[in-house]
Amino acid sequence: MTKQLLKSLLVDTPAGSPEGLIVRCLSQRGAISAAQISKLTGLARSTVSTALTGLRRSGVVVESYSVDEGIKGVGRPAATLALNPEAGTCVGIHLSLDEIRVVVADVSHSFIAEKTVTLGLDYPPDRAAKLTKAAIAECYDENSLPVSGLLGVGVSVSGPVSPEGVVQRASIVPTWAGVNIRDVFGPVLQQPIFAANESNCSAIAEMMWGAAVGCEDFVLFKIDLGVGGAIVQQGRLVTGIAGGAGEFGHISIDPAGDLCRCGNRGCLELYASFKRPLEQIERVKGFRVTMDDAMRMAAEGDVGALRMIEDTAEFAGRGLGIIGSIINPPLIIIGGRMALAGDMLLNPLIAAYERHTLIKSRDVTPESRTRIIKGKHTENDSLLGAVGLALSHHGMLK
Amino acid sequence: MTKQLLKSLLVDTPAGSPEGLIVRCLSQRGAISAAQISKLTGLARSTVSTALTGLRRSGVVVESYSVDEGIKGVGRPAATLALNPEAGTCVGIHLSLDEIRVVVADVSHSFIAEKTVTLGLDYPPDRAAKLTKAAIAECYDENSLPVSGLLGVGVSVSGPVSPEGVVQRASIVPTWAGVNIRDVFGPVLQQPIFAANESNCSAIAEMMWGAAVGCEDFVLFKIDLGVGGAIVQQGRLVTGIAGGAGEFGHISIDPAGDLCRCGNRGCLELYASFKRPLEQIERVKGFRVTMDDAMRMAAEGDVGALRMIEDTAEFAGRGLGIIGSIINPPLIIIGGRMALAGDMLLNPLIAAYERHTLIKSRDVTPESRTRIIKGKHTENDSLLGAVGLALSHHGMLK
Known part of the structure; x- marks a missing residue:
């Protein structure tokens, strides 16, 4: 009952109704106070209050107490409101080079179930859609979740996706070039389908539940074995x-x-990703080294591993300097697994950014400076963003 | 009377009134039909019609007949509506290296009067403000224009300007670093002051009355003796x-x-502007050559001048290829005086863009391709945009 109600509020209700606005706002922002809801929706405090009474009575919205990580202080934490995690589920799908990952999450974006479908290189879309459907069904079945509570499916793609959902040739999965994600998954899954590039999904994760909460304009720069990015304006x-x-x-x-x-x-990917540096470390060491190994070695003082992180930071900072002169x-x-290197990466990266970009920090007031920080979600970020895509598509992101 | 009415409609009326919405819409778009007004404002056709009757009776809005250059066709041109050019004036100011240009324009953005204040390098802000005030007064005086009809002052600056109006150090006029344009001109001119970078002003000119009319997202790339740009999203x-x-x-x-x-x-400016190529041509020819000379020489078949234009196009296309992979x-x-070279510049520039950017035209549908075209305002664009800044600040641009 609650599930159907939430679905109808998210999908079917006119965007203008107070209940619809509040539910969409909560689906994007997670747990927030009534005052914040009023500010974000533009609804009067009294309207918010009335609508919340009804939504709490029907079980769609629950009260939760949480201390915001970003706010340092003492005393009783503020009462916040959130969607009832039991009120609905979303599916996130990530299409990568040779496998597909599927998660089922509740509306508070906690992962309930997860499956990986191994496919091998150059897997065809039709087969992927069928196997994905089976994996989703298993997730719901094994956890006794009702499929009726499914609110939507978000798909994260390792390559550019047009606003209409078409995967472009520059994708790393060549068999998907020119394929419309909605056409492939829509008829098979019989659910609303939303699709975006994996880095765009990461940006959604940071915006909804990460390092960019409350920020309307930012750039995400992912450093891993490749380099990706996203722009939010x-x-x-x-x-x-x-x-x-x-x-x-x-x-x-x-x-x-x-x-x-x-x-x-x-x-830039050839210089600012960690692919070539890893090869360099392996050549010198004479054994196989993973990204995790390299970061641990650097933390333990290995000069070669540290130098490779610094060189990657220099090129990433140079690329970001260009982006800074443009945006x-x-x-x-900074996202991707390289962000886990922390200050070993960030310090030289920030220095390189300063050197190569037009506007120098020293020349502008503190509030006009570009801040460069580590992302909150450096693993599972694309999958989390795919879940966010399905939730947020009923709101801010169009 | 009409002037006071227009000023009050643009500045004082609540944004939500039909008259206010229509006047702001016309101030941004120039001459458009009642149907377009209805579409752009979201007002019902009947509401637009009623409001227009009043606005025409009071002389704020006039009917004009014009054939849009962009529409090829036969038959009677459509009736369009525009603000009465006599209903108000705007002042545009352009601060450049060693002089200040001032124009007075009517609300249909026709220039009524123009003055140049020669100052020499490194002119101080206070002196500039006083001389500008005198030049504006002369413009109004010599043309018997009432200062009461002045709606606002837009200032175009040859350098980055913060959203608050502060000129950044990277400006080409070092004496203005850290100066707030509003603080300098506001007390002296006693008018609403709006300020933006000169290329941003050019983009406003193209958006309001040029090659980007009706386009919500575009990039302006100016090639002259320097390189500038703007992004509209x-x-x-x-x-x-x-x-x-x-x-x-x-x-x-x-x-x-x-x-x-x-x-x-x-x-990029060192390679994609026409400064160094001009020096190269002069070195080979042994006499002074201007940009106009070089373009005429190239059009007449001079291989050296043509090569310099092509080399500039190659670097501009390479820079734009980077911008393409980002935005x-x-x-x-393409703006700036180099745009006057037309296809001599555009053809190699488009080829270079295609080579260096990620998304290739051949791989996407025609409607997903990035179009690269010549700007409409390659001279006086910054001044025109400064006028547009003053007009549009009452509307779309915030």
């Missing part, structure tokens, strides 16, 4: 006319450089 | 946290390259 993802916005890994910094998988030369964002969030 | 200028967005000339494409006036190395905009407008 006025609270919305910038997708670009063909879904190619935020493709920071493919900024060409050397037109005479090595060939990149995208078909261009000298792309001059208030906030840059 | 969702109908608004992206200023950046410190006013540094759109500074395409200072994308560093070679960290080991020559020193730039901004203090960085290898900035993937639907439209790129």
Whole structure:
């Protein structure tokens, strides 16, 4: 009953009703106070209060007490309101190089169930859709979850996705080029389907539940074995006319450089990802080294591993310096597993950014400076964002 | 009377009244039909019709017949509505290296009067404000214009301007670093003051009355003796946290390259502006050559001048390729005097863009392609945009 009610409030109710506005607001923001709801929705405090009474009575909204991590202070934590985790579920799907990951999450974005579908390289869309459907069914079955509470399906794709849902050729899964995600999953899953590039999903995760909560304008820069990114302006993802916005890994910094998988030369990804540095470390050490190994080695004082992190930071900072001269964002969030290196990465990266970008911190007031910080979600970020995509599509993100 | 009425409608009326909405819409869009007004304001056709009757009776709005350049067709041109040019004036000011230009324009953005105040390098803000005030007074006096009809003053600055109006150090006029434009001109001119970077002003001119009319998302790339730029997203200028967005000339494409006036190395401006190519032509020819000369020489088949235009196009296309991989905009407008070279510049520039950017035209549907076109206002664009800034500040641009 509660599930059907939440679904109808999120999907079917006119956007203008107080109940619809409040539920959509909570689906985007997680746990917030009545005062914040009033501010974010533009509804009068008394209207919010009346609507909340009804929503709490029907079990859609619950009261929760939480101390916000970002607020240091003493005393009783503020009472906040959140969607009832039992009121509905969302599915997040991440399409990567050779496998598909599926999660079922409640509306408070806690993962309830998770499956990985192993497919091998160049898997065809039709097969992927069928196996994904089976994996979702298993998730619901094994956890005795009612499928009727499913609110939507978000799909994270390792490549540019057009605003209409078409995967572009520059994707790392070549068999998906030109394929519309909605056309593939819609008929099979019989649910509302939302799709975005994986880095855009990461940005949604940071915006809804991470390092960018409350921030309407920021840039996400992901450093892992590849480089990805996302731009949020006025609270919305910038997708670009063909879904190619935020493709920071493919900024060409050397037109005479090595060939990149995208078909261009000298792309930033070749220098600012941790792929080549890992190869360098392995060559010197003579054994296989993972990203986790390299970061542990650097933390323990291995000069080679540390130098590789610093070199990656220098190139990432140089690329971000270019992005800074173009967008001059208030906030840059460093994501990807490399962010786990913390200050070993951030300090040289910030120094390189300062050197290469136009506006120098020393020349502007503190409030006009670009802040560069570590992301909160450096693992599972795309899957979490896919869940957020399904929730937020009923609200701020269009 | 009409002037006071327009001023009150633009400045004082609540934004929600039909008359206020229509007048602000016309101040941004120039001459449009009643149907377009209805679409843009969201007002019902009947509400627009009633309000227009009143506005025409009071002389604020007039009917005009014009054939839109963009629409090819035969038959009677459509009746359009515009603000009465006699209903008010705006002042546009452009602060450049060693002089200040002042224009007075009517609300249909026709220039009525123009003055240049010659100042010499490193002119101080106080002196500039006083001389500008005198020049404005002369403009009104000589043309018997009533100062009471002045709706606002827009200031275009050759350098980054923060959202609060502070000129940043990277400006080409060092004496203005850290100066707030509103603080300088506000007390002297006793008028509402709006300020923006000169390329942002050019973008406003293109958006309101040029090549970007009706386009909510585009990039402006100015090629002249320097390189400038602007980004418009969702109908608004992206200023950046410190006013540094759109500074395409200072994308560093070679960290080991020559020193730039901004203090960085290898900035795009050093390669994609026409400053160095002009020096090359002069060196070969042995006499002084202006930009106009060089373009005429190229059009007449001079291989050296043509090569210099092509080389500039190659670097501009490479820089735009980077911007494309970051923003993937639907439209790129080439401004600055170099745009007057037309296809001599655009053809190699488009080829270079295609080579260096991630999303290739051949891989996406025609409607997902980035269009690259020449701007409409390649001269007086900053001044025109300063006028637009004063008008549009009462509407779409915040």
